[in-house]
Amino acid sequence: MSKKKIYSLKLFLLVLPFIILVLLFSYYPLYGWMYAFYDYKPPKTLSNCPFVGFKWFESLVSSETKVQQIIQVLKNTFAMSGLTLGTSWLPMLFAVFLNEIRGVKFRKFVQTVTTLPNFVSWVMVYSIAFSLFNSTGMLNSLLLKSGVIDQPILFLQSSSHVWFTQWLWLTWKNLGWAAIMYIAAISSIDDEMIQAARVDGATRMQIIRHITIPSLLPTYFVLLVLNVANFLNNGMEQYYVFQNAFNKEYIQVLDLYVYNMAMGSGGYSVSVAISMLKSLVSVVLLVIVNGASKRIRGESIL
Amino acid sequence: MGHSNEKGSTIKVSAGDRTVEIVCYIVFSIAAFLCLYPFYYIVINTISANDLSAKGDILFWPQGIHFKNYLSAFRIDGLLRAFQISLMRTVIGTALTVFASAFLGFMFTQEKMWLRKFWYRLIVATMYFNAGIIPWFLVMKTMHLTNNFWGYILPAIVSPFNLILTKTFVESVPKELQEAAEMDGAGVLTVFFRIIIPVIKPIMATVAIFSAVSQWNAFQDTLLLMTDTKLYPLQFVLYQYLNQASSLASLAQSNTSTSSLAAAAATTQTTTSVRMTITVIVVLPIMLVYPIFQKYFVKGIMIGAVKG
Numbered sequence: 001m002s003k004k005k006i007y008s009l010k011l012f013l014l015v016l017p018f019i020i021l022v023l024l025f026s027y028y029p030l031y032g033w034m035y036a037f038y039d040y041k042p043p044k045t046l047s048n049c050p051f052v053g054f055k056w057f058e059s060l061v062s063s064e065t066k067v068q069q070i071i072q073v074l075k076n077t078f079a080m081s082g083l084t085l086g087t088s089w090l091p092m093l094f095a096v097f098l099n100e101i102r103g104v105k106f107r108k109f110v111q112t113v114t115t116l117p118n119f120v121s122w123v124m125v126y127s128i129a130f131s132l133f134n135s136t137g138m139l140n141s142l143l144l145k146s147g148v149i150d151q152p153i154l155f156l157q158s159s160s161h162v163w164f165t166q167w168l169w170l171t172w173k174n175l176g177w178a179a180i181m182y183i184a185a186i187s188s189i190d191d192e193m194i195q196a197a198r199v200d201g202a203t204r205m206q207i208i209r210h211i212t213i214p215s216l217l218p219t220y221f222v223l224l225v226l227n228v229a230n231f232l233n234n235g236m237e238q239y240y241v242f243q244n245a246f247n248k249e250y251i252q253v254l255d256l257y258v259y260n261m262a263m264g265s266g267g268y269s270v271s272v273a274i275s276m277l278k279s280l281v282s283v284v285l286l287v288i289v290n291g292a293s294k295r296i297r298g299e300s301i302l
Numbered sequence: 303m304g305h306s307n308e309k310g311s312t313i314k315v316s317a318g319d320r321t322v323e324i325v326c327y328i329v330f331s332i333a334a335f336l337c338l339y340p341f342y343y344i345v346i347n348t349i350s351a352n353d354l355s356a357k358g359d360i361l362f363w364p365q366g367i368h369f370k371n372y373l374s375a376f377r378i379d380g381l382l383r384a385f386q387i388s389l390m391r392t393v394i395g396t397a398l399t400v401f402a403s404a405f406l407g408f409m410f411t412q413e414k415m416w417l418r419k420f421w422y423r424l425i426v427a428t429m430y431f432n433a434g435i436i437p438w439f440l441v442m443k444t445m446h447l448t449n450n451f452w453g454y455i456l457p458a459i460v461s462p463f464n465l466i467l468t469k470t471f472v473e474s475v476p477k478e479l480q481e482a483a484e485m486d487g488a489g490v491l492t493v494f495f496r497i498i499i500p501v502i503k504p505i506m507a508t509v510a511i512f513s514a515v516s517q518w519n520a521f522q523d524t525l526l527l528m529t530d531t532k533l534y535p536l537q538f539v540l541y542q543y544l545n546q547a548s549s550l551a552s553l554a555q556s557n558t559s560t561s562s563l564a565a566a567a568a569t570t571q572t573t574t575s576v577r578m579t580i581t582v583i584v585v586l587p588i589m590l591v592y593p594i595f596q597k598y599f600v601k602g603i604m605i606g607a608v609k610g
Contacts, residue, residue: 004414011415011490018406018460019421024445025438025457026428032437094333097326106327112593113334116341119588121519123541127581128340130544131347136574138343141358176337180600204319236435237522241541255435262436263526275434283431 036273042266056273076163077253081231083167088227091175092220095182096212100204111183114176125173126241129156156242162250170238185219186212218297225293229286232278254278341585348372348579356572370569371579378576380531380539385583388518388535391454395517396510402459403509407468408498412490422469429462439526449530454523458516464509471505472498508598511591518587540580 036056038049061067094114101107117125132138135152143149155165189212197207236255243251252260254274262271347355351366359365376382409415410422439448447453475498483493499506524538534542 008414008416011409011412012417012421014490015406015409015415015421018402019424021456021460022425022428024441025460026433029433029438029441032433032440035437035440097322098330100322100326101330102323106330110330110334112596114337115596116589116592117337119515119519119592120585121521121537123521123537123544124519124581124585127540127544127577128344131344131574131578131581132340136356136358138358138361142361172336176333184600203316204322233432240525241521258434258436262439268436268440271436272434272440275436279432279434286430 033272033276035269036276038269040269042268052269056270057277059270060273072249073252073254073257076250077232077234079163080166080234080253081227083163084170085224085227085231087167087171088224089220090171091178092182092213092216094175094179095186096208096216098179098183099186099212100208111176111180115180116176117173118177120173122173122237122241125169125238129169129242157244157246159246159250162247166238166242166251169242181219181223182216185216189215221293221297225289228289229282231285232282341589344578344581344585348575348582352570352572352575355578356574368569371571371575372583374571375576375579375583380534381536381580383532384534384536384539387451387533388537390451391520391535392514392517395455395458396514398455398459399461399464399513400506400510403461403464403468404499404502404506405494406460406465407470407472407502407505408494409490410465410469411472425460425465426462435522435526442527448527449533450527451533453527454517454520454535457523458513461513464512467509468502468505471502475501504598507595511595511598514591515588536580536584540577540584543577543580 035046037051037053038046039052039055040046040049059066060070098107098110101110120128130137133155134140135154139155140149140152144152193211194207197211202210232254234253234255236253236259239251239253239256240259243256255278258271258274258278261267261274343361346362346364347360348371349367349369350360350364351368352371354360354365376385406425410418412418415421442448442453442457447456479497479501480493483497488496519537520535521537521541524533524535528534528538
C-alpha cells in the first residue's frame, strides 16, 4: 500500500469511533422498525416473538374506534402544526418592529428577555404554567380578589381551547429566539437604500413594507419550507408535560400518541408501526418541499 | 439600520412615524413583561412567607422575607442526588460533545481522508430523518443503555448540527497555518491540538453552551430510558413533584404540630413552596449563564442558519 493510501486510512481510523456512535444511535434504530412486523412482548427477545407481517398496520384501520382515535390524533397534529405554520410570520414581524425602536438599551433588553424562555425546558414551562394558573395561582388569586369570579377556574384541567393554549405556550417559548435570525438579517440590509428612501420622503411603514420585509422573505421562505417538512414532528415533550385526563383527547399529537401507546399500554409493535409511517411521510414531505424550493427559487434547502 | 444615522439628516419625523414608535414601545414592553414576570413571580414566592404564598397572596412583591425554603430544599429526599446527576451529565456530556465536534469539524476538512464526503454526509443526513422514539428506546435497551448513566451521554456526543458549526468555522482558518506546521513535521493530531484548538475556541464555546443547556434541560431521555430513581436528574424530579402534589407535603420536612403557630406557618414548607423552590433551583443556572453567553448563542444560530 502506498504511503498516501495509508495516511488516508489513518485519517479515517481517527474518526471511525465517532462514525460508530452515529451508526449505533442514529442508524441502528432504523433496524428497530423490525418490531413493527412482530408481536413483541417486552420480556422476550425479538427472535422469540412471532412474526405477524402487516398485522399492526392493518389494525390501525381495522376497527371503528381505532380509526376514530387516529383521526382525532391527526386532527390534533394538524391543528397544532397548522397554527404554528399559519403564524410563522410572527418572528419576522417581531424583528422588524423591534428594529424600529431607537433606544439601543431598551432594544437589547427586550431581545435578551424575550429569548430567555427558549432556554428553559418544557418541564420548567409547565411548572411556571402551574404556578400562574392553578387554583391558587396568580391569575385565579387576582380574579378572586377583584371579584370577577367566586370559584377558581381550573385552567390547566380544561379541555377547551387546548390547541390554542398550547400554541400560546409554544409562542411564548420560541418567539424571541426565532426573531434573532431576522434581527441579524435586518442588520445586513444596505443602509444607503433606506437613506435614499427616506430622502424621497418614505415613511417608516413604507420602508418596512418595500425594503425591510422583501429583503427578509428569502430567510422566511427557507424556514417555512423546513416547517412544512416537520409538519408531523411536533415532538412530545411539550404535550407530555401538559397532558392530563381532561385535555388528553385534544393534546395527543402523533408523537405523544406513539409514546402513550408503547409505554402506557405496552403496544410496542403497533407504535413502532405508526412511528415508521410517520418517518416515511416526513422524509417524503422533505423531498417534496425541497424539490418545490428548487423549482421555485432555484435553490435547494438541504 | 434604524434611526442611528438620522441625526445628521434634516428630515423631520412625521406624526405617523412617531405613532409607530410609541406603539412599538408599548407592545415590546408588554412582551418583555410577559417573559420576565413569570420568573419574577416564582422567585418572590419562594422568599415570602409560605402560608401567604400557598394562598396565592404574593403577586407583585415579597412579604415576610425568609430564605428557609432554600435551606430545607436540599434536605428533601433525593433532591441532592438529582442535582448531582444533572451536574454530572451536563459536565461530562458537554466536555465530550465539545471535543467530538471540534475534532470531527477539523478532521472533515482533511481532504486526504478516505471517503471523506461519504462519511460527512452519513453524519449530516441524521439531521433529516428519525427512526422514532420507540425504535430508539428498543435498541437502547438491547445495548443495555437503559438504567445506565451513559444512556444520557453517548447518544449526544456526535451532533450533526454542532459538526456543521465547527466545520464551517475550521474552514475559515487559513490553510497555511496547517501547511506550515506540517512542514515542521507536525502530525495531524499535533496540528489539531496545537494549531486548530487555539483558533476555534469561540465556536467551541458556542457548542459548549448549546450542549450544556440541552443536557441540563433534558427530560425525554430519562422518561424513556430510566426507571431507576437514582438516575433521575432535577428536571425529572421536578416533573414528578408537579404531578404528585399530594405526596409533596410528606416529602417536605414539615412538622404539623408546629404549623399551627403563626411564626412557624410562615416558614413551614408547603407543596407550593417546595415546587417553586425547586423550579428556581433548576432555572437559576440558566438565568445566570444565559445573559453572559448570549452572543455565543446568537453566533451559533447565525452560522447554523447560513449553512442549514
